[in-house]
Amino acid sequence: QKEVEQNSGPLSVPEGAIASLNCTYSDRGSQSFFWYRQYSGKSPELIMSIYSNGDKEDGRFTAQLNKASQYVSLLIRDSQPSDSATYLCAVGTGNQFYFGTGTSLTVIP
């Protein structure tokens, strides 16, 4: 069984702060890594993808990947109340991805 682990939270940060979300995975052969955002009662929405070691930035979001440590993270800068959601990490190879159980983030105004 290929495992993807996330802290369930809840993680609370004040508005304007940096939110840091972490994910570890068990399959060392994994090649593709994604972060999804899921608002309550809605379906997951892809927000970041990363395939190689290092950082990838997109607006206020930065994904970080360290394959040696089997670790991927998502940083959200200048957090806004609208960022309050559950963040899912997905890891896999080819077309098959495995999801973590998600981290609930609350941004406090």
Place this chain on the structure above:
Amino acid sequence: EAGVTQSPTHLIKTRGQQATLRCSPISGHTSVYWYQQALGLGLQFLLWYDEGEERNRGNFPPRFSGRQFPNYSSELNVNALELEDSALYLCASSPPGPYGYTFGSGTRLTVV
């Protein structure tokens, strides 16, 4: 571009009945994935179809089955419904390659 569409949005069934859920992928996407998300829980992988073939299935009993049609749309069938089958069922599609999934809005199945 139309996204992944699922129907129906909501479905209420009685225990023991059968449910059929439908999914149309994004044009050009050949893979369709089905996930179950029970209230407050994570995404549980059900089935993966690609080019009309079942490529993988999750740890679910055989009463969960499905198929993919030549136009790449898919249906999920759940037989002999149990109360614990009540969940949000999500369909996702992806193009060939490691490009991540696009999810539909889901079907909320309630078994009473």
